[in-house]
Amino acid sequence: MGNKFVVADPARCIGCKTCMAACLMKHDVAGDVADARLRVTQTYDVSAPVACHHCVDAPCAAACPTGALYEDPTHGRVAVREESCIGCRSCVMACPFGAVHVDVRSEAVRMGNLFVGTRSKAMVVKCDLCVDREGGPACIEACPTKGLTLMDDAGLERLAAARRESAVQA
Amino acid sequence: MCSIPGMENAGCVFLFGYNPSASHPIVARRIVRAKEKGAKIIVADPRHIETARIADLYLPIKNGCNIAFLNALANCIVNDGYADKDFIEAHTNGYEQWWETIKKYTPESVQDITGISPADMHRAAEMYATAEPSAIIGYGMGVCQQRQNLKTVHTLAAVACVAGQIGKPNSGLAPVRGQNNVQGSCDMGCLPNMFPGYQKVTDPAMREKFAKAWGVPVEKLSDHEGYKLTDMVHLANEGTLHCFYNYGEDPVQTEPDSQGTIEALKKLDLFICEDIFMTQTTMYADVILPGTSWGEHEGVFTASDRTFQHFNAAVPPKGECRHDWQIISDLSTRMGYPMHYDNTKQIWDEMRQLCPNFYGATYEKMEGTGHCEWPIPTLEHQGTADLFPGGHFNKPDGRAVLIAHDWEHPTEMPDEEYPLVLCTVREVGHYSCRSMTGNCKALSLLADEPGYVHMNPADARARGIRDGEIVRIWSRRGSVYSRADVSDRINKGAVYMTYQWWIGRCNSLTLHAVDDVSHTPEDKFSACQMERVADQQWAERHVAQEYADLKARLAKEASAQDVEPAVAFSASQEPDRILV
Known part of the structure; x- marks a missing residue:
């Protein structure tokens, strides 16, 4: 246990995608993929961004043949070792939330300082909880309705306690 | 209110x-x-x-x-x-x-x-x-x-x-309001029938007051209402309008019936544009005056609820760009009425003196995050959140007039040939005509050309259209390609497009029909039809090429500014070189 994840309150979501823009901008740096890790998803009745749940028994990590996806207990998340990704997309197939995708980009192949060509490099793109960002996940900070929260064990316990309370009152 | x-x-x-x-x-x-x-x-x-x-x-x-x-x-x-x-x-x-x-x-x-x-x-x-x-x-x-x-x-x-x-x-x-600071431009008299502060140009007492303040004979101030933006097309077509000074607008993109707008612009003797980017409208200008962007100037915005807020510049203007108020002052001076202000506060204070409802909205009160909601008639006044307190209305007897009208159907009803209602709306992300945000990387990665046409699954199914495919939409005015966004949030029989897209430009399809009084276009209702493009690979290449071509045309039009003015001047002095 101990993993955290970004969770949305659909009653507060106004579908503005500011969370997606914030996520994309956080990752728009050299060596990273400028893409939103969470997707605002809209049905007739519901609007909410969907992001990685950082599952404790993560099916994406279990499906990964090279260990590119792994449990990172230090930060309470499922993390990515990008150099190991071979682009097999087993993780995409395994994720029950549709929260993982694989991006392919082209990078230079060099022998010493000599440029000899390019090759395709795959990279798993998923929520990393912005662990290298001061102030935590960029999406949570950007949401204009404060509809996103970082759920952890304490938060889950508070939620469960509230549910138990309403259960005995019912 | x-x-x-x-x-x-x-x-x-x-x-x-x-x-x-x-x-x-x-x-x-x-x-x-x-x-x-x-x-x-x-x-x-x-x-x-x-x-x-x-x-x-x-x-x-x-x-x-x-x-x-x-x-x-x-x-x-x-x-x-x-x-x-x-x-x-x-x-x-x-x-x-x-x-x-x-x-x-x-x-x-x-x-x-x-x-x-x-x-x-x-x-x-x-x-x-x-x-x-x-x-x-x-x-x-x-x-x-x-x-x-x-x-x-x-x-x-x-x-x-x-x-x-x-x-x-x-x-x-x-x-x-539909745009940032529309309320402010109305407050400041950017209306064809009003001086600043909603004081009518047809009222002799108002003309007297403004003539005195501005030091001009009262005959110099027009005593009749002017034209509206949407009148431009037919006035240019009939030859009544010879010069159009367009400022901070991209009517080719944002006004109904783009092709009609372009043809009217071409008929003008003189077309001046003041803008911060080369747009599909500015392309047709005879003279372009470079203005400053929102991050480069300071001033006062008014929100929809009559709240004045002062805002500051983040960076100084670059190159030849000048503030709108400086350009207007210079133009006025050259046209025979010397106008000079040192800063926006001088303009604001002059305006406050002339507009009783705004008088108490000083720069001092708006410092920092301060704001003033008009009517704010005195320096001590705190501003007015709610209009008509106690049911007292702005009529001579203080009573509201109840007016009822019979319903009339929209101008262009759907028919067999054009069975769908086209309604223009907003999407989150890009702003307005997209000249300011089209090159913003984050926003264009989230949504980009050719834009989207939003439709009900039943209307999509009936035409064999799948979500994300390129479709052709056409009306009596024109035809464009756009990307299908299929959702059950959309009602059957209607499609929705946003005027920000340049390739999937909804205003190539909309009808130029306006109401009798405000001359506002009927953007929410016209008739159209659509179909799936059979060859999707061709369609993807085609819309990408169209966008690339348009951007190249805009860049070429703007390339005149790539030359330093001093270099351009000395080059123009050389007899063997012709500078276009």
């Missing part, structure tokens, strides 16, 4: 032709809070918009039904016993005549037009009229960009009066 923050404290928020989540996310946030504080939310919109999800009552009205719907709502308010008889008696005129029209509009009689069941209409009447302590009707372009726009506003005002939901805190109507 209430303040935007006040929306949080109403007992009921009724959104009519207004989608705040797409057009004003900050207002949408207030509505989420109002809901959390216990307000009832009513949404009347053809689409199941974001706010409809949290609504206590969602009314899926048909496109183009506004007056029929509101008349039936008023009919229910009165017939179900929710009319505020004391308020009507004490604060309004014309009730009997108003009722003569309204009494015909039972919800049953117009159900075919509105699409709303009588039961829901009665519920809406009760929820709105009985809300405590107040109810607000928020309306936007869904009211204003219709054939019967002004008449719909009359009807909305009458509904609020009859229900007694006006003239008290956090009540009445909350009209929102």
Whole structure:
């Protein structure tokens, strides 16, 4: 246990995608993929961004043949070792939330300082909880309705306690 | 008539032709809070918009039904016993005549037009009229960009009066503007019939006052109303209009019937543009004056709720760019009326002296995050959140006039050839004509050309269209390609496009029809048809090429500025070189 994840309150979501823009901008740096890790998803009745749940028994990590996806207990998340990704997309197939995708980009192949060509490099793109960002996940900070929260064990316990309370009152 | 923050404290928020989540996310946030504080939310919109999800009552009205719907709502308010008889008696005129029209509009009689069941209409009447302590009707372009726009506003005002939901805190109507600072430009007299502060040009006393302040003979100030932007096309076509000074607008992109607009621009003798980017309109200009962007200038904006806010520049202007007020001063001086200001505060203070309702809104009060909500007539005044306190209206006898109108159908009804209603709307992300945000990487990665046409799954299925495919949409005015966005939030029989897309340009399709008084285009209703493009690979390449070509044309038009002025000047002095 101990993993955290970004969770949305659909009653507060106004579908503005500011969370997606914030996520994309956080990752728009050299060596990273400028893409939103969470997707605002809209049905007739519901609007909410969907992001990685950082599952404790993560099916994406279990499906990964090279260990590119792994449990990172230090930060309470499922993390990515990008150099190991071979682009097999087993993780995409395994994720029950549709929260993982694989991006392919082209990078230079060099022998010493000599440029000899390019090759395709795959990279798993998923929520990393912005662990290298001061102030935590960029999406949570950007949401204009404060509809996103970082759920952890304490938060889950508070939620469960509230549910138990309403259960005995019912 | 209430303040935007006040929306949080109403007992009921009724959104009519207004989608705040797409057009004003900050207002949408207030509505989420109002809901959390216990307000009832009513949404009347053809689409199941974001706010409809949290609504206590969602009314899926048909496109183009506004007056029929509101008349039936008023009919229910009165017939179900929710009319505020004391308020009507004490604060309004014309009730009997108003009722003569309204009494015909039972919800049953117009159900075919509105699409709303009588039961829901009665519920809406009760929820709105009985809300405590107040109810607000928020309306936007869904009211204003219709054939019967002004008449719909009359009807909305009458509904609020009859229900007694006006003239008290956090009540009445909350009209929102379509763009940043539209309210401010109206406040400052950027209207063809008004001086600053809504003082009529046809009023001799006002002309006298402004002539005196500006040190000109009173005959120099025009005594009749000017033309409106949407008049430009036919005036240029008939040869009445010779020069058009266009400033901060991209009418080719944003006005109806783009091709008609382009042809009119070409007929002008002199076309001047003041802008910060090369746009599809600026391309046709004879003279381009480079202005400054929002981050480069400071000044005062007015929000939709009459709140003045001072804003600061983040960076100084670059190159030859100058502030709009400096350009106007210089032009005026060269045209024979010397005009000079050292800063915007001098302009603001002059304006305050001339506009009694704005007099107390000093720069000092607006320092930092300070703001002033007009009317604010004295230096001690704190500003006015709610208009018409105690039901006292701005008529000579202080009473509101109840006006009713009969419903008329929109100008261009769908038919066999053009069976779909085309309605232009907003999407989140890019802003306005997209000249300012089109090159913003984050926004274009989230949504890019050729843009989107939003449709119901049934209309998509009937044409073999799948979500994300390129489709062709056409009307009596033109034909464009766009990308299908299929969603059951969209009502059947209508498609929705946003005027920000350059390739999937909805205004190549829209109808240039305006109302008689405000001359606002009927952007919310025209007829069109669409089909799936059979060769999707060709279509993807085609729209990408069209966008690349357009950007290249804009860059070429703008390339004249790549030469340093001093270099250009010395080059032009050399006899063997011709500088174009």
